[in-house]
Amino acid sequence: MKIKHWLQKSIPVLLTVLFCMFSILSLTTIIRMQGNARVVNYTGIVRGATQRLIKQEMKGSSNDKLIGYLDEILMELSTGEGENGLTALEDTQYQELVAQMHQSWKELKDEITRVRRGVDDQLLFELSESYFDLANRTVSAAEQYSETSVNRAKNTLICLCIGFAVIVVLFWIYSRRQKKVQAALDMARHASEAKSEFLSRMSHEIRTPLNGIIGMTEIAQMYPDDRGRVDGCLQKIGMSSKYLLALINDILDMSRIESGKIELEYRVFHLKDMLEQIYGMFQQKAEDSGVDLQVTCGGLASYTVIGDDTRLSQVLVxxxxxxxxxxPPGGRVTLEVSQREANDHELSLEFLVTDTGVGISEEFQSRIFEPFEQETDRQYGGTGLGLAISSSFVKMMGGEISVNSRPGEGSRFTVRIRLRRPAQDADLQDTPQKEAKGNMYDLAPARVLLAEDNDINAEIVTVILEENGAHVKRACNGKEAAELFAASPEGYTLILMDIQMPVMGGLEASQMIRKMNALQAKTVPIIGLSANAFSEDIDKAMRSGMNGYLSKPVDMEKLLETVRRFHS
Incomplete structure (x- = not known):
């Protein structure tokens, strides 16, 4: 009895601690990224301002005020102390480059003094060119440090999500064994309400999918014998989890949008399917908030279109x-999709989101789509990035986004874009076609070599593949994978290769396999697995000899389809 009592006390505490860790880490990551962005920006300002200064000095126009300003910024980049609110990046490479900039800046100032005395300005020009190159490398170091920090935090958040899911499952199993099931469910409901109040201080980007995950879990617990209801809950939990991961990437998206590194991925998709997913994600939250949520779409010439459904969905979400x-409770939110124009090749669509909420002031509407902008008189939290990212995506799609609102009378957001139409009667090309084994893929007799250093990830992939008929052999690093393949090249029909592993990474291991003398080494399909999903990462994988690439966390449907396609 003491053990049961201890479990009843400890499990809610563990859940609370995990939520606190998750929330603190999320908030810390956002704050740190803001500070890192300012450092990157001011490092670039140093270069531009120095270039302007050199031009002025070479033309005989002195600017001691600008020299003093540059002295101040360089010192603050090193120490993090100053009036510009900059932080000192804890990166050795960046600090070394800043120190070099300090030294180079002193040389530039000395040469400026000499030029003012009448010395030829050729040396000043040469020193400035070297300084500009050094400044560029410093900006790149700051950007790399910022991106690495966010990736590290993202991986930690994924682990916390997995830990939370495991604890919830254990708690659910334990609760079913107790005599007072209803009392346990009531306690879980109260805990969920407490969590919702805590998360209300977090950004809405994180709060929305977490609400879906928690709400659907509780519903599944209430109806454990209703398989259809539980399956529906699990499906919505899965969708919300994917959106949660996408939201964590918002800051990276903003950084890459500004640097021009985001590319749209066009594919065939069905508008109604996308809208149903959006409705499913917010349905529980709307019910909990007492808000009437309506999603309508009708009268379109075609519901199957070509575009970047991921980015469009992110905008609408x-x-x-x-x-x-x-x-507020008792209000209404509607998402309406209508057709403005249509021809045989494309549709001009309008996505209209209206609400009966608190409204937006006219002054704030002029800057609502700018990064980190929020109305200061509201206490709803948020990063201020969601609408800025949405505006950027809409513009990349060649569309436009606008807002019309008055305080106390609700808001009206309008998104207008053009989407191409596929060939007449074309099917959705990216919909996996399952084999004849009911809901399973028939992967027999696939023999898969899995190179994965993480035990949990390896277990997940192994179970999924073996449940669908494949035989899996695991290697804990790239070196071991290459050795296993070299010992029996004909023993494997496909290789799943993690990119980052100890001893030897996936890229190096793939290159080693491709250089082997065995005929199978040239033809065996190698599929990369990595948490890095940027286009340059995929290009590196392809150049190393890989045939495909799956980003983590791996979508199991895509994994099975990829294995089936390359195996067959």
Whole structure:
């Protein structure tokens, strides 16, 4: 009895601690990224301002005020102390480059003094060119440090999500064994309400999918014998988890949008499927908030279109999430899709999101789509990035986004874009076609060599593949994978290769395998697995000899389809 009592006390505490860790880490990551962005920006300012100064000095126009300003910024980049609110990046490479900039800047100032005395300015020009190159390398170091920090935090958040899911499952199993099931469910419901109040201080980007995960878990616990209801809950939990991971990437998206590194991925998709997913994600939150949520789409010439459904969905999720957050109980939020124009090749669509919420002031509407902008008189939290990212994506799609609102009278967001139409009667090309084994893929007799250093990830992939008929042999690093393949090249029909592993990484291991003399080494399909999903990462994998690439966390449907396609 003491053990049961201890479990009843400890499990809620563990859940609370995990939520606190998750929330603190998320907030710390956002704050740190803001500071890192300012450092990157001011490092670039140093270069531009120095270039302007050199031009002025070479033309005989002195600017001691600008020299003093540059002295101040360089010192603050090193120490993090000053009036510009900069932080000192804890990166050895960056600090070394800043120190070099200090030394180079002193040489530049000395040469400026000599030029003012009448010395030829050729040396000043040469020193400035070297300084500009050094400044560029310093900016790159700051950007790399910022991106690495966010990736590290993202991986930690994924682990916390997995830990939370495991604890919830254990708690659910334990609760079913107790005599007072209803009392346990009531306690879980109260805990969920407490969590919701805590998360209300977090950004709406994180709060929305977490609410979906928690709400659907509770519903599944209430109806453990209703398989259909539980399956529906698990499906919505899965969708919310994917959106949660996408939201963690918002800051990286903003950074890459500004640097021009984001590329749209066009594919065939069905508009109604996308809208149903959005409705499913917010349905529980709307019910909990007492808000009437409506999603309508009708009268279109075609519902199957070509575009970047991921980015379009992200835009609509951001807007609908905002609308729900600022709409009080008893209010209404609607998402309407209508057709403005249509021909045989494309559709001109309008996505209209309206709410009866608190409204937006006219002054704030002029800067609502700028990064980190929020109305200061509201206490709803948020990063201020969601609408900025949405606006950027809409513009990349060749569309436009606008807002019309008045305080106390609700808001109206309009997104207008053009989407191409596929060939007549074309099917969705990216919909996996399953084999004849019911809901399973028939992967027999696939023999898969899995190179994965993480035990949990390896177990997940192994179970999924073996449940569908494949035989899996695991290697804990790239070196071991290459040795296993070299010992029996004909023993494997496909290789799943993690990119980052100890001893030897996946890229090096793939290159080693491709250089082997065995005929199978040239033809065996190698599929990369990595948490890095940027286009340059995929290009590196392809150049190393890989045939495909799956980003982590791995979508099991895509994994099975990829194995089936390359195996067959």
């Amino acid at each position: 951001n807007i609908v999430s905002n609308a729900l957050k600022f709409t």
